[in-house]
Amino acid sequence: MAVKVELTEAKINELKSKIAAHKKKPGPLMPTLHDAQKIFGCVPLAVQKIISEELGESVAKINGVVTFYSNFSIEPKGKYVISVCLGTACYVRSAQQILDVFTKELNIAPGETTEDGKFTIEATRCIGACGLAPVFTINGKVYGSATPDIARKALKECKECEEKE
Secondary structure, eight states, rough: OOOOOOOOHHHHHHHHHHHHHHTTTSSSSSHHHHHHHHHHOOOHHHHHHHHHHTTOOHHHHHHHHHSSSSSSSSSOOOOEEEEOOSSSHHHHTTHHHHHHHHHHTTTTTTTTOOSSOOOOEEESSSSSSSGGGOEEEEETEOOOOHHHHHHHHHHHHHHHHHHOO
């Protein structure tokens, strides 16, 4: 079961308002895509079509930008986005074991989101913290010199936060 994107009238109107502001400046596509990502949690094809109509750009061009840059996603991401660096420095220091902990504990593969929409796992390339290898992040918080035990502890903390809410 995939997590659904809510295309409410309020969200669509918010996006159109942002687009109108961006159209007054040169290069409105990138700021528009960033706003769409914030508003909807991703930039699916339906949202790309709205942007296409409002900016007068082709859907193909917009989709090319969305799929090229890793900051954008066409699928909703979980509340907790776990990114495990598999760049060379991290990989040779057993980053795969850390990724395996997350995939086993959450029962999803890299690039997937749990059915409840809480967790997304990403396998990434170098995040620029090679001196701390192996590294993973959860919502941007960096966990360096990571071990499988550190990964399990971080995941447990996220789950405990969820139970409190």
